Amino acid sequence: MSQEGYQSPAAVETTADTGLNMHEMQMSNPGKTPIQILHEYGTKTGNLPVYVMEKAEGEAHQPSFVFCVTVGDVSCSGQGPSKKAAKHHAAEAALKILQIDTGPVNVPVKSESNGVAAETNHHTNSVGILQELALQRGWRLPEYTFLMEAGPPHKREFTVTCRLESLSEKAVGHSKKAAKKAAAEKILAKLQSLSDCSEITWAPKPCVRFENLRNSSAEKISLLRRNPLSIPNKDYIQMMLELSKEQGFEVTYFDIDELTVNGQYQCLAELSTSPVTVCHGTGISCSNAHNDAAHSALQYIKIMASTKSVNQGDTCGVQGTEGTGGTE
Known part of the structure; x- marks a missing residue:
């Protein structure tokens, strides 16, 4: 740089x-x-x-x-x-x-x-730039999802998620337009950092279907099938990272601003599988919440990648929807 x-x-x-x-x-x-x-x-x-x-x-x-x-x-x-x-x-x-x-x-x-993004940098159309980039590279067009609206009438805060291929970013603004632009800016910044140079060279990974996970006999997925997910103080974030690298999907963690009724931190773990999987986690700290979300995601993958799931024809009822974690 x-x-x-x-x-x-x-x-x-x-x-x-x-x-x-x-x-x-x-x-x-x-x-x-x-x-x-x-x-x-x-x-x-x-x-x-x-x-x-x-x-x-x-x-x-x-x-x-x-x-x-x-x-x-x-x-x-x-x-x-x-x-x-x-x-x-x-x-x-x-x-x-x-x-x-x-x-x-x-x-x-x-x-x-x-900490709320204001409507700044009006002259840099991050939404337009991102869409043009997607069209040039043949990617799916960016998708924007309105998540929530909060704050008093004179000071509203809007939360929007931008998804581009396997990448997702959440942003907050004082209008839907500002939040949308901020989310697009974050995606552009992520593309820049993943490319590790001034020119964006990042390319999306192909979607990983659960059928591929079931048919895989690689080391990490095989260990997941065989071993229990109930080891105290286990680093499930690292375990998920190793599994995602082996199987070719990406994991993104989103912190939820609001605490639970018990005062714990909340987090969502999103997996770039097909269909997309989203699992929830809580903990006494952000890192604990991330670890719990990774644990839930691993439980879900373990169920979906097992031979039992194939024989039962996906009776779990979560294939084709966004998962919310599972139990062993």
Whole structure:
């Protein structure tokens, strides 16, 4: 990853090859934010900027966020008291490397409330970018699911999930549109991190059907069939990770904001099987909830991948629906 202040040769070539008149761009920029200017540059060069949150720390009354922006071969980081401010500083650093003068800009200090994504970065259409990417790669189009609405009438909070192939991300916003854009942004960021480079090279894995799991004689699935899932203090997250790598599906954990009536943390484990499997877990901490969700998912796979399930013709009644865990 390029560091702030570093100008890669590729970045110089990109600027030169586009034939952009930097003086004209600088003259048309007064009053615009770094995010807007960088987006205009990305539109002209064909390299739209992608923002990734790298760090969120500090107290609730004094938070600190760090965002990384990648545009072409240039990557820069920015820090600020809000997500929007951090994005602005990251964009400003990238513009300096690209030798684009931002002129007088206004970087907002606060645009977040209680960790809820505000309607920021209006000029970067993450929903459109994600859909265009899916069409170009021949993927299934992104699916958006409205999960819940909370908060007082003057300060509503909407939760939306975005699913692209085997990837899923949840986001919250002060409107459905803002939450949808934030979820799409998270998917783009995940695609970027999975590609491990500025260009998105990630490719979806083929769907893993339960029939494949039943017919598999690989080591991890065979051990799952033979051994009980009742070992105290067992790391079921690691066990699930090893099984998913062996069988070629992915596991995503979603933390649920609300605690149970007993004050425990909640989590959902989503498996990219066909059909998709979702299992619930609870615990005295987030990690315990993740482990419990992994345990439930392993129990479900054990049932569905067993010879007994095949002979009974899937009498469990969960094939073709989203699973919620099982018992041995």
